[in-house]
Amino acid sequence: MFTDAANFDVRDYLRKEMMPHFLCPGCGHGIALRALLWALHDLAIDKDKLAVVSGIGCAGRLSAYIDANTFHTTHGRPLAYATGLALARPDLHVVVISGDGDCLAIGGNHLIHACRRNLKITCLMLNNEIYGMTGGQVSPTTSESRLTTTTPLGNNEPNFDACALATAAGAGFVGREVTRHVPKLKELIKAGLEHPGFAFVEVLSDCTEVFGRKNDLGSSPEMIMRQKSEIRPSAYRNTVETPFHSTSLPTGILTQNDRPEYGAAHRRAAAAVVAKGAK
Amino acid sequence: MNVHDKSLSKSTAKLLSGNSACAQGAVAAGCKFFAGYPITPSSEIAEKLVTSLPQAGGVFIQMEDEISAMAAVIGASMGGVKAMTATSGPGFSLKQENIGYAAGAEIPCVIVNVMRGGPSTGMPTRPSQADIMQTRFGSHGDYPMIVLAPSSVREIYEETIRAFDLAEICRTPVIVLYDQVIAQSSETVALAPPSGVRAERKWASGPRADYKPYAAGIDGIPAMPRPGDGYRTHTTGLTHGENGFPTQNPEAVERAMSRLYSKLDLHRELIESWEAIRCEDADVVIVAIGISARAAKRAVEICRAKGVHVGLFRPITLWPFPEAALQQACKGARAVLVPELNIGQLRLEVERLLGRHRVEGLHQYSGEPITPAQIAARATTLASEA
Ligand code: SF4
Numbered sequence: 296m297f298t299d300a301a302n303f304d305v306r307d308y309l310r311k312e313m314m315p316h317f318l319c320p321g322c323g324h325g326i327a328l329r330a331l332l333w334a335l336h337d338l339a340i341d342k343d344k345l346a347v348v349s350g351i352g353c354a355g356r357l358s359a360y361i362d363a364n365t366f367h368t369t370h371g372r373p374l375a376y377a378t379g380l381a382l383a384r385p386d387l388h389v390v391v392i393s394g395d396g397d398c399l400a401i402g403g404n405h406l407i408h409a410c411r412r413n414l415k416i417t418c419l420m421l422n423n424e425i426y427g428m429t430g431g432q433v434s435p436t437t438s439e440s441r442l443t444t445t446t447p448l449g450n451n452e453p454n455f456d457a458c459a460l461a462t463a464a465g466a467g468f469v470g471r472e473v474t475r476h477v478p479k480l481k482e483l484i485k486a487g488l489e490h491p492g493f494a495f496v497e498v499l500s501d502c503t504e505v506f507g508r509k510n511d512l513g514s515s516p517e518m519i520m521r522q523k524s525e526i527r528p529s530a531y532r533n534t535v536e537t538p539f540h541s542t543s544l545p546t547g548i549l550t551q552n553d554r555p556e557y558g559a560a561h562r563r564a565a566a567a568v569v570a571k572g573a574k
Numbered sequence: 575m576n577v578h579d580k581s582l583s584k585s586t587a588k589l590l591s592g593n594s595a596c597a598q599g600a601v602a603a604g605c606k607f608f609a610g611y612p613i614t615p616s617s618e619i620a621e622k623l624v625t626s627l628p629q630a631g632g633v634f635i636q637m638e639d640e641i642s643a644m645a646a647v648i649g650a651s652m653g654g655v656k657a658m659t660a661t662s663g664p665g666f667s668l669k670q671e672n673i674g675y676a677a678g679a680e681i682p683c684v685i686v687n688v689m690r691g692g693p694s695t696g697m698p699t700r701p702s703q704a705d706i707m708q709t710r711f712g713s714h715g716d717y718p719m720i721v722l723a724p725s726s727v728r729e730i731y732e733e734t735i736r737a738f739d740l741a742e743i744c745r746t747p748v749i750v751l752y753d754q755v756i757a758q759s760s761e762t763v764a765l766a767p768p769s770g771v772r773a774e775r776k777w778a779s780g781p782r783a784d785y786k787p788y789a790a791g792i793d794g795i796p797a798m799p800r801p802g803d804g805y806r807t808h809t810t811g812l813t814h815g816e817n818g819f820p821t822q823n824p825e826a827v828e829r830a831m832s833r834l835y836s837k838l839d840l841h842r843e844l845i846e847s848w849e850a851i852r853c854e855d856a857d858v859v860i861v862a863i864g865i866s867a868r869a870a871k872r873a874v875e876i877c878r879a880k881g882v883h884v885g886l887f888r889p890i891t892l893w894p895f896p897e898a899a900l901q902q903a904c905k906g907a908r909a910v911l912v913p914e915l916n917i918g919q920l921r922l923e924v925e926r927l928l929g930r931h932r933v934e935g936l937h938q939y940s941g942e943p944i945t946p947a948q949i950a951a952r953a954t955t956l957a958s959e960a
Contacts, residue, residue, distance in 0.1 A: 310808075313819065343804050348649070359808050359819065364801035366652055367810035368645065369675050375642035379649030379657070380801075382633045383607050387653070387801055405645075408638040561635070565628035572629050 308332040308342070310362050317356060321507075321515025323500030326474040327421050328357050330498075331390070333477075334484040346387045348377040350402060353428045353502070354394035354421040371402030374409045377416050385558050388488070391418040395436040396426045399455050403435075406495075410464035413492040414557040419484065420457060420495065423502035431505035442509045457497050462550045467492030469550035473499045475522040479546075486548060492556040499544070586764040592730045592756040593660075595765065596686055597622035599734030600658050602767045605684070606632035607650035607657035609643040611665060614698040615754045616688040619660040640668035644685070648676050651683045652809060654775075654800045656738055660686035663696060666705060667712070673747055674713030675811045678834070680788070680796065682741035682775060684734070686750045688757045689864075689915075691941050700941030701754040703864055704916035706923075709749045710893045716831065718838045720748040720845055721893040723863040727761040732768055733890065736847075739773035744841055745795050751892060753915065755865040755943055778805050788830065789816040794837035838894055846899065847890040852878065853903040856885030857957045859910050861900065861924050863889060865943050866913045872946035877953055884953045897927050904928055909956040911936060913944045932956075 309332070318325050335345065342363045349358035351370035358365040364387070368376045373391045381389040398406050398420045409416065425443060426432040433443040433450050436457065440449040461469045468490035472480040480498060487494030501507060501518040512518050590598075597619050600608070608627055610620040620636065627634045633650070637643040643659045650657040661669060666687045676683050689705045691697030709721040720740050724733040730752060737748040778785055778799040787807040790796040799805035812820035813827050821827060838845060851874060853859050858877075862870040867888040877884035887903040889896050904910055910928055912921040913936035921935040936952050938944045 312817075342806060343802055346653075346801050359810070363806055364799075365806075365808045366649075367808065367812065368648075369671055369811055372641065372645040372672065375637065375645035376649035376652070378635070378637070378642070379607065379609060379646030379651075380653045381649075382635060382646075383650035383655045383657070384653035384801060404638055405642050408642070561633070565633070568625055568628045572625065 303333050303336045305329055305332055308335060308362055309360055313360050316360055318353065319504035321501070321503035321518075322353070323423060323474040323502070324353055324357060324421055326477060327419065327480070327498045327500050328360065330477050330480040331419060331484055332361070333481045334488055337481070337485055338488055340388050340488070344387055345390065346380055346384070347390045347392060348373045348380065349392040350394065350397035352394040352397050352426065354392055355397060357392050371397050371400070372405065373397070374402060374405040374416070374418060378409065378412070378414055381414055381416050382558060382561065389416045390488070391416055393418065393420050395420060395422040395424065395457070396434045399435040399457055399460075406461070407464040409493055410461050410466035410495065412557040413465065413467050413554050415492055417484070417487045417494045418496065419498060421498045421500045422457065423500045423506060425502045425506040427502045427505045431509055441506075443506075444509075456544065458495070458549050461495040465554065466495045466550065467552055467554045467556070468494035468548070470495070470548045471497040471499065471544065471546045473522045473546060474501065475519050483548065490551065492554060587762050588764070589760050589762050590727055590765070591618065591758055591760045592727045592752060593618035593688070593758065594622055595727045595731040595763070596660070596734050596750065597626060598765060599731040600684070600738070601626050601630045602731075603735040603738035604656050604772050605658050605738060606630070606655040607647065608632070608659065609635050609637050609646035609650070609657075610659050611637055611640045611643045611661065613640070613662045613665045615690060615757050616660045616662045616686060618758070619686060640665040641672065644669040644672040647683050648672060648681050651681050652801070656682070656742065658684040658686065658738075660688070662688045662698075663690045663692050663702075663705065664694065666708065670712040674715060674717060676747040677713065677717035677719060678715070678811055679809050680745040680798075680834070681747070682745055683747050684737045684741055684750060685747060686734070689751065689753045691939070697941045699754065701865060701915055701943055702939070702941070703753055703866060703914050704919065704939070705751065706892065706914070706916065706919040709751050716835055718746060718835055719893050720744065720746060720838065720891070721751050722748065722847075723751045723890060723892040724756070725752070725864045725867045725888065726756060728763040728765060729890070730756065731763070731765050735767055735772070740845060742773045742775045743795070743844065744838060745775070745798060746838070753864045778803065786816040787818040788814060790833060790837070794833055794840045842894065845891055845894060846896040848896045848899050849886070849888040849890060850899070850903045851886040851888075853885035853887060854906070855883055856906065857883045857908050858953045859885045859887050859904045859907040860949060860953060861887045861889070861910060861912050861920065862914065863892060863920065866915060869944050869946045870913060870949050873949035873953060876946060876950040877957070880954070882954050882957045884957065895923055895927070900924070900927055904931060907931065909934065909959070911949070911953050911956055913938075913949050913952075915939060915943065
């Protein structure tokens with residue numbers, strides 16, 4: 296039985312009937328999923344009260360494996376679905392799983408407004424720099440000069456620093472971690488889950504099968520090792536003033552503040568409307 | 575069901591716009607969540623609900639765009655509350671992908687579409703009836719859809735309530751479709767909710783182990799799991815089997831799609847609603863909805879006063895179209911006239927259903943409503959030719 300120190304058995308949180316899963320061998324998304332389930336376990340979050348909302352893409356498929364109330368929605372929109380769900384059911388823990396294309400390209404508008412609103416939702420964005428499910432097209436986080444099926448001569452668009460974006464848009468909690476450091480990633484997700492407002496957690500994950508192959512980055516262990524030596528560079532790191540270091544994409548908790556949570560503020564405002572009407 | 579005019583009680587009568595009546599209907603129906611985005615000519619619905627919904631214990635939110643408003647409504651409904659959005663033409667187009675999600679994943683919700691001139695930005699403040707086909711077929715793939723088309727302020731109120739009831743009973747999105755004229759003009763009306771208790775969703779109950787979220791009984795409507803009740807199911811826009819998980823098994827797919835597509839047929843008696851005026855002896859039957867039906871009603875009176883035998887068939891449930899009722903109403907007619915504010919949409923459905931009849935359209939797309947005189951003149955000519 297595979298149980299680690301914290302008495303965490305990942306199988307307690309997985310839907311056994313959905314195994315085997317569809318991820319490619321070595322895909323970083325499995326590691327990210329494990330870290331999320333471990334964090335949920337550590338916080339003893341009731342599976343019946345857990346709602347996982349995901350979008351479309353390889354990351355979007357993860358919700359189906361979690362033994363909870365799971366909603367696999369439309370491309371780019373999980374944060375918008377989650378906004379309705381969290382407002383209608385403040386008793387639920389709402390977690391969103393999205394990818395870099397889902398969250399930053401087609402769903403970018405919802406991300407910035409979710410950050411601005413600061414409704415209690417924990418958003419995991421699994422960033423593997425690629426549209427994996429559709430076969431490896433360039434995404435808003437693909438590093439410059441990387442090869443993809445739609446950048447055959449190398450990507451010449453600057454890439455997004457998602458955490459800088461989330462911070463600028465007002466998210467109450469912003470953090471980043473790599474799949475190489477599972478306990479650290481778990482702790483970061485935990486901190487995000489415990490944050491009373493909107494929490495944005497970027498997970499630097501590896502698409503071994505599509506991105507790795509295309510860019511000759513070696514096998515999955517080699518890609519994981521690479522995370523150690525080279526935290527992905529961001530085109531914006533020196534050009535936009537951010538609270539981050541300037542040499543590489545920083546990890547850990549990058550932003551945390553106590554801006555008022557939207558749901559509670561919204562309920563207070565509604566109560567005021569009712570009180571005014573009663574006069 | 576056939577709708578007859580009810581008389582107004584003077585004591586409770588109020589001057590009200592169609593959009594206000596819609597907002598009041600939503601609250602009366604038990605709506606607890608509204609998400610919207612500003613757009614002419616439907617914004618007044620949101621402006622009313624921002625106050626009245628919290629007073630009724632509900633949540634109002636203005637989202638960042640039309641797409642997210644639709645998505646938030648579905649999210650709220652997945653959480654277990656009655657939810658609605660309201661929009662108009664271009665916004666309705668933007669909502670289509672998620673409307674398809676709600677239809678496929680069978681999430682009850684109400685979408686109000688106040689039609690305006692199109693295509694594209696079109697004429698935001700001018701009336702149109704050019705979304706008749708989009709309400710039925712706007713999203714990709716095959717799916718069922720209920721569309722209700724009220725033609726007066728009071729009917730907007732009643733049909734909005736009925737929309738919520740049907741959404742919950744049939745586990746499906748329901749569209750309330752009306753035009754800018756009745757949306758923004760005011761009428762003196764007395765509103766009273768239709769009799770009977772409001773419909774509540776059929777919730778999953780019983781042991782979790784045996785529960786399949788998309789297994790339906792003879793009524794074709796699966797019981798829905800409420801998050802928190804312990805069922806922990808999966809909801810997806812991917813084609814799914816009875817257990818809710820994606821499947822590409824040909825038999826499972828065909829079974830799931832057949833049930834989804836035909837489930838409304840099992841409830842047609844409940845869903846269908848229409849009004850037939852003086853069709854029994856009519857030589858010419860006019861088929862119209864919304865503001866065009868209002869003009870047609872007057873046209874019937876004009877024609878009858880001159881001894882021309884004209885009747886009106888008005889589908890209140892636009893989709894699924896009340897097919898048998900139309901065929902019955904037109905049995906003795908020698909010609910059928912379809913006045914509508916578009917280049918020809920309702921006419922296509924009428925032609926499909928009345929293969930042997932002479933069916934003519936009276937199509938106006940100038941941004942001006944069709945007048946009773948125009949319809950009466952055309953009906954009179956048709957009666958003389960027929
Ligand atoms: S395509 Fe890439 S991201 Fe998708 S499952 Fe395979 S390795 Fe993972």
